[in-house]
Amino acid sequence: MxxxxxxxxxxxxxxxxxxxxxxxxxxxxxxxxxxxxxxxxxxxxxxxxxxxxxxxxxxxxxxxxxxxxxxxxxxxxxxxxxxxxxxxxxxxxxxxxxxxxxxxxxxxxxxxxxxxxxxxxxxxxxxxxxxxxxxxxxxxxPINEVLAKVNEIALEDSVKLIVNAIDQAMAYELNLDPKFGLVTPFSMGSHTDMDYHTMLAAKQAITPYFAMMFRSGWETHSLSLLFKKAREIGLQAEEAMHQATGGVNCYKGLIFNLGLFCAATGFAFQKKRPMDDLFEIIKNMTSPLIHDFGKNIDTDGLKLYQETGIGGARMEAMRGMPTVQKISTTLNDFKDATLTKALVEAIVLSEDTVLAKRAKNPQTMAMVKAMFKTLDVHDKDQLEKMTSWCIAQSLSFGGAADILVSAIFYRLIDNLWHFLK
Ligand SMILES: [Zn+2]
Incomplete structure (x- = not known):
């Protein structure tokens, strides 16, 4: 001593x-x-x-x-x-x-x-x-009492910063307009069951669960246990979302995607790991998902994988969120054109099961992606036309939107903390 x-x-x-x-x-x-x-x-x-x-x-x-x-x-x-x-x-x-x-x-x-x-x-x-x-x-x-207080203050202040970043990230995505069939403040897009207010209600309902996932990461020493806990909290979040929206599924994919980032952030703090390790942490944490792909689980995402090989949000996570990582480098600011550019990149790069379902066949999906590749994000006229076309075709890009939110979240928290390596 x-x-x-x-x-x-x-x-x-x-x-x-x-x-x-x-x-x-x-x-x-x-x-x-x-x-x-x-x-x-x-x-x-x-x-x-x-x-x-x-x-x-x-x-x-x-x-x-x-x-x-x-x-x-x-x-x-x-x-x-x-x-x-x-x-x-x-x-x-x-x-x-x-x-x-x-x-x-x-x-x-x-x-x-x-x-x-x-x-x-x-x-x-x-x-x-x-x-x-x-x-x-x-x-x-007693020193233990003082240290417990220090931990409590640090955790509560961290949760406030994390919740603020979640709020900002979701708002940036939701408020972006026009947005290719996704819900905006001015349009229900290609959706018939949800509008801006439904999305806001869902957002408010699920935010506390993201905070819980962050807390779990802060407190849980093993990644496999953390993943189990995060999945349980995710189910509770879905339940809360359905209650707030009258059964409409606004953010199921986001609960999974952003939830993993929140849990991984808490874990990174605890292990003194820098923010750019989040991708590696998520990759390691979600490795048990490989078993899902072998099982005959009756969810749309897995059925689609068996039919088309499109892995969706699960595969994105198991690979360490490569699309989130890629488009986060585009987000040097959060102006509309930058956000749109990042969203378009996510649409082109990701294996979006929402798009795959709505496009109905791989040819249409490839054609849609090719159209997005040539889109000029600074040309409002082009964006409006593309959006009208997507709505007419009943296309939407929920998976890409989730990736955009997580990428914004990552950039925001990467701007908040720096770790001595
Ligand atoms: Zn005292």
Missing amino acids: TFIADEILRNREQRHDFIRPFVDQGHVALSLKANIPGADKRIFVAYVVVGYYEKLLADIGYAEKFRMEGADGPSIVYILKDIDASQLKAKMVHLEENASYGRLVDLDVHAEHLKSMNRLTPRKCLICGKDAFDCSRNQTH
Whole structure:
């Protein structure tokens, strides 16, 4: 125990020794680290917190940035030049008090004339709300209790960010118009049983279940167990969707597709794995699905696979979501033309069972894909004409739309956290 405490102190001194010469030269240093109690400063929550603030501080205008990792946990030191240290300090205190994970982050400003500058209000203890320094010095609370609280705060703040990303991703897709027979705010598309309001009701009903899948990923240590849990939560989500829509299936494919991303994200956090590992995690997690293809299960998707070899959402997941990965690179912004371009790519690249069913034969499906390949996404007139044609042919692209939502979600969360590798 003493040994670990020594290591932490030595690591802290090393960081200060590193910072001092910059401050002596008149620069300002900002150190970012997680505020984790106890001997183990390298719990995964520390990486979630530091990874989030690394993204949040990306445009702070630093001259240099140094990543560090030792017994004191992951940390980043920013060197800033020609900056008002007091203003920076005020900004950092504001983040600590208001931003996500604020209670779990230490944003310390080091500057020549600022050496003795303290916070106006001392930090509050996570458990009792009194002065944190006193509780820490007197060891008022058992360490397990404090760590459980740290985990709870980190999880709840993460869930809020994830739910926000889900909300945005689904809204970007749903609000896009025109959209080739898919439901938009202005059109039921090729559907007779659902409109924009049905979709909104379904969206609201299923969102809490995506959050549950993320929580499962955060808490479950084995991928096979996580997949089992996620499938159970998925069934509950379908039930909730049907209740909200009077039995209309708006988002069954999305519950599967985005649900896997939510579960995988929680799991990636727990295992300190970077966001671009999500595809590999999903591939590993869904490997048991191979048994579905051998079985004579009576779902439309599997029947279609047996007849045509089109694997749909299951196969996409088992391959590690290659179409999501591919079109996510198109999504450098979320403007209409970019979203449409990504959707068109998903239509062309994916094995969409919704399209396959509606196109009725492989020739029509190939022809539709060929038409989409030559579409100019900046030409609103072309998009309107294509949409009218799709509606006249009763075509729709639910599978591709699910892939678009997941790709937007992936881009959003990839923008929120960065992981030290
Ligand atoms: Zn306390």
